[in-house]
Amino acid sequence: MSINKVNTHIIPMEFQYHAPTTLAEASALLEKYGDEAKILAGGTDLIPHMKQRKVEATHVINIKKIPELACIKETSKGIEIGANTKLRAIELSPLIKEKTPLLSEAAATVGSVQIRNLGTVGGNICNASPSADMATPLLALDTVVNVYNREGSKDYTLEEFLHGRGEVKLEPGELLTGMTIPLQPKNAGMAFEKVGWTTFDIATVNVAAVLTLKDGKIDHCRVTLGACSPAPVRVYQAESILIGEEPTQELFDEAVYLIAACVEPRESWRRAPPEYRRKASQALAIDALTRSIEKARRLA
Amino acid sequence: MKIEITVNGRKRQFDVEPNKLLLNLVRDELHLTGTKYGCGIGECGACTVHLDGEAVLACMVLAVDADGKQVDTIEGVAEDGNLDPVQEAFIEEGAIQCGFCTPGFIMTTKALLKENPNPTEHEIREYLKGNYCRCTGYVNIINAVQSAAKKLQS
Ligand SMILES: Cc1cc2nc3c(=O)[nH]c(=O)nc-3n(C[C@H](O)[C@H](O)[C@H](O)COP(=O)(O)OP(=O)(O)OC[C@H]3O[C@@H](n4cnc5c(N)ncnc54)[C@H](O)[C@@H]3O)c2cc1C
Ligand code: FES
Ligand code: FES
Numbered sequence: 001m002s003i004n005k006v007n008t009h010i011i012p013m014e015f016q017y018h019a020p021t022t023l024a025e026a027s028a029l030l031e032k033y034g035d036e037a038k039i040l041a042g043g044t045d046l047i048p049h050m051k052q053r054k055v056e057a058t059h060v061i062n063i064k065k066i067p068e069l070a071c072i073k074e075t076s077k078g079i080e081i082g083a084n085t086k087l088r089a090i091e092l093s094p095l096i097k098e099k100t101p102l103l104s105e106a107a108a109t110v111g112s113v114q115i116r117n118l119g120t121v122g123g124n125i126c127n128a129s130p131s132a133d134m135a136t137p138l139l140a141l142d143t144v145v146n147v148y149n150r151e152g153s154k155d156y157t158l159e160e161f162l163h164g165r166g167e168v169k170l171e172p173g174e175l176l177t178g179m180t181i182p183l184q185p186k187n188a189g190m191a192f193e194k195v196g197w198t199t200f201d202i203a204t205v206n207v208a209a210v211l212t213l214k215d216g217k218i219d220h221c222r223v224t225l226g227a228c229s230p231a232p233v234r235v236y237q238a239e240s241i242l243i244g245e246e247p248t249q250e251l252f253d254e255a256v257y258l259i260a261a262c263v264e265p266r267e268s269w270r271r272a273p274p275e276y277r278r279k280a281s282q283a284l285a286i287d288a289l290t291r292s293i294e295k296a297r298r299l300a
Numbered sequence: 301m302k303i304e305i306t307v308n309g310r311k312r313q314f315d316v317e318p319n320k321l322l323l324n325l326v327r328d329e330l331h332l333t334g335t336k337y338g339c340g341i342g343e344c345g346a347c348t349v350h351l352d353g354e355a356v357l358a359c360m361v362l363a364v365d366a367d368g369k370q371v372d373t374i375e376g377v378a379e380d381g382n383l384d385p386v387q388e389a390f391i392e393e394g395a396i397q398c399g400f401c402t403p404g405f406i407m408t409t410k411a412l413l414k415e416n417p418n419p420t421e422h423e424i425r426e427y428l429k430g431n432y433c434r435c436t437g438y439v440n441i442i443n444a445v446q447s448a449a450k451k452l453q454s
Pocket of ligand 3: 395396397398399400401402432433434435436
């Protein structure tokens, strides 16, 4: 276990502070200052990093004053969530609870209520942490992310955006504005499972599942795994053996074996060794699949 | 940078450097030292204040980011010299030993009871899990929150 020996009383560097009120202004600042600039959303990752000098920035661009970045709304395409939407708002949103309950489950597991009153979904994703608790469920929902630059906006699948090289797919001058969760198949059962050192901790392993049943067989299926590889991943091999089959214990055992095979050990892992992550990913995946099936049965 | 923050109901103007944390503004400039620095990295909750009515960690918020907002600290909880029911309950239930964690616990408890006037033990533990106490073992704190809930309802 590492002990925090750094002085975290202050931010030991000076910077210029900007609080743009439009996306165009924010983008212009990002372009102008390039690597010297950092976006401040909730600050729950950025501020501790700056205190510990893991991040040095001479320009801090607070995006909280850009009104359109904080929203949760239903559109004809699905659900739109603004990048600056607080995790607490996602946890409590009646719309999210109804349509994509695994997202409220996942948001509720992040840190403490004080952290969720500050932290945002955009910050969670853009931090590019392999264990980001919102990324795994958003991936299971086929989320498309919206990126702004001065020429217009671009969409990427979340999978493309989280390419796993320690950062997200953003060019200079670009910022994440939000995400669209496409309409989910009717009667989809979904679940999120996580284990950390404590219930207050980031994930050692997290798993999300979304599935539907048709005539007793698995029809639509998404299974995603987080904290076990450079970025959360969709486990295509597991999905393909589940689809078209009746959900049985034997089938799940086979599927979770494929999920555990996605664990890519890293030198820097302190929280748990690879073998723990393999076992935990199997156990969590069994729970996520079982809960999703139960819900899908109830809805069918 | 010039900013204006309403602290415990009073409008205050400050001229601060952008890297100043809300925690240090409250403690060093206003001498409101009830709000504590415990860990500085979001893990202990000793620095909990209310920002526009929501419980947040003052060690993670830039003072400039609180410009135009309302900040409430433990010093603003008692009114006209009378303790708040939550404060009374913490004293009566022996939920305070060294007292270092208490301001944070009381601010989080106040936010909890505003949202959920009659929480279960599980809900209390879940809501308060970002506040650490190294002395009491939490049992009396849970009792105090339950007792405060009763006081506020009667
Ligand atoms: C005590 C504690 C417990 C925590 N527990 C968990 C946990 O259980 N699970 C978990 O997943 N996380 C956890 N975290 C991490 C963190 O709280 C979350 O990841 C949170 O969602 C980050 O959001 P933020 O708005 O605070 O990000 P910020 O710190 O503001 O930003 C994070 C990064 O993203 C960039 N960024 C932010 N918004 C944008 C945007 N719109 N476009 C481009 N770049 C952007 C910033 O520049 C920065 O590099 C914890 C943190 C702490 C301190
Ligand atoms: S000092 Fe802010 S959470 Fe510990
Ligand atoms: S009373 Fe001492 S830390 Fe809680």
